[in-house]
Amino acid sequence: MSGAPRAAPASAAGPGALVLVTGQFPEPNETFIVREVGELVRRGVDVTVFSLLPPPSVIPDPEARALVPVAVYPPRPGRLLVEACQTVRRAPGPALRALGRGLRDVAAALRTPRLAVKQLAVLPLALAYGRRLPAPPCRLHAHFASLPTAVVRVLAAFRGTSYSFTAHAYDIHARANRRQLPARIAGADRVVTCTAYNRGLLASLARDRADAEKIVLCHHGLELAAYLPGRGRASELIVGGASLHPKKGLDRLVGACARLAARGVPFRCVLVGDGPERTRLERQIRGLGLAGRIELAGRLPHRELVALLRRAAVLAHPSVVDRRGSMDGIPNTILEALAVETPVVATRLSGIPEVVLPEHTGLLVEPGDVGGLTDALARILLDPGLGRRLGAAGRALVLERFDLGRNVERLARLLGGP
Incomplete structure (x- = not known):
């Protein structure tokens, strides 16, 4: 459970590999994500979770602890810029395309300086994670329409592929986050959300009918x-x-x-x-x-x-x-x-x-x-x-x-x- 990132396993290169980007995995207040990942793994889906934060120091839930091996965690600060630079050196075209995507998103967030700074701060991590993506084809999906989706957009630009995200609560209701949503919906090929209320809100923010039709309701679940x-x-x-x-x-x-x-x-x-x-x-x-x-x-x-x-x-x-x-x-x-x-x-x-x-x-x-x-x-x-x-x-x-x-x-x- 150290801060050193885990390389994606060779088996992740198979068809249908799924990369989930989330803020912290496992996050104690987001047990619905733990359950979802656990069920996907049980069904044989090749899941890799890219966590934007290190794991919690204490993980009391045994199901959550058992899923730590499917997660990739940020390198230690001294290593992060090295890995980001290695990505640029080894794949300059995709890396510059990804960097451009990230910087345009930062510029779009400048009305909320704190949000723009956060998006700028995760760019090196997004580049470092770019070289750890499973071989294609793989699905890039973010949990939360906020910072995780900013990262998944950079990864999608690096890979030259589409992305999707699940919208939840603060990530779409907080005013600063809401301003980013029309572009994120437009760039995605699928938007999932967990309540009918959210689906209506997201549809109202979509730029056109085609974007609104991407938004689908899929409830979380319990292992009953x-x-x-x-x-x-x-x-x-x-x-x-x-x-x-x-x-x-x-x-x-x-x-x-x-x-x-x-x-x-x-x-x-x-x-x-x-x-x-x-x-x-x-x-x-x-x-x-x-x-x-x-x-x-x-x-x-x-x-x-x-x-x-x-x-x-x-x-x-x-x-x-x-x-x-x-x-x-x-x-x-x-x-x-x-x-x-x-x-x-x-x-x-x-x-x-x-x-x-x-x-x-x-x-x-x-x-x-x-x-x-x-x-x-x-x-x-x-x-x-x-x-x-x-x-x-x-x-x-x-x-x-x-x-x-x-x-x-x-x-x-x-x-x-x-």
Whole structure:
């Protein structure tokens, strides 16, 4: 797991090789990518993941650890420029074509200087990865329409081939990223996204009808055999989080917990994950006198998170739009909760209403509405029968639409893989 890159194995040269570019692999908050890669590998697809960052220092999830060998990681800083220069020397024509593509994309991002600097900074890595591409034919695909797609565009120019990408959440909702999307859609031969809301947004940004028709919906999936319905639930347990970022709206959940306490509604709340909001949430919890009732559990191994969801009376996911314009798509934690028959209280935002169907699989409130969130949580906490009904319907929806095997098979067909 060192920073030294792994050369692509000789077997990757076969037809149908797939190169996935992503920000960090495995990223603890992007378990859907880990599952997708694992399923592709199990199906015999020759996958190489180009990670833009080194792996995390600790990878608690065994499935994620097992996939580290399929990843190529950045060279150490002292080696990176050497490898980029070697690419230029050994393949000057393709390298200059790729460099031109990257510099034009940097120029297009100059309205947001920080984004332009990031794109410029990854150009040497993109060139270094160019010489590690499997022999053609191979599919070049990026996860996230932001920096990974900037890199995959450079790699496609180097190889003289097409590319595709999957769009998720912050990469298309953050305003700075959104300005880059029309050109990235136009240059791709396929654009995949995970919610109907996203598909509509991307189509509205496409330059013409032909570009809009490239955009297809393909849901992520769960390995459903690992998600058994919960038994012996803790009737007072609220679970929230998965990461502590502003768009998760967890300060609203803490506020709702204070109102539940004032009403005398029995509850205990566990907030899972880590992130930049942790200190602010700690202060808020102490200030409201809720230190004995709200626990910040930190980042949990995936199996422990699923076990916690199986015990919970309700998952609270009060997503909001953050200052950058970023928001969730269909949060993975919502799917996992529904899969184990845990009802969900969430906000009417982005792709969430596609799975949290009001009064059917969960309850929806408006973003930022602490009073509505309090009322919805109280309904489920005080009426276990309602929670059971919503949870059962939620599991049925996930079984129908979010099976990992079926959805990865569809993705492989969309990308022209084996």
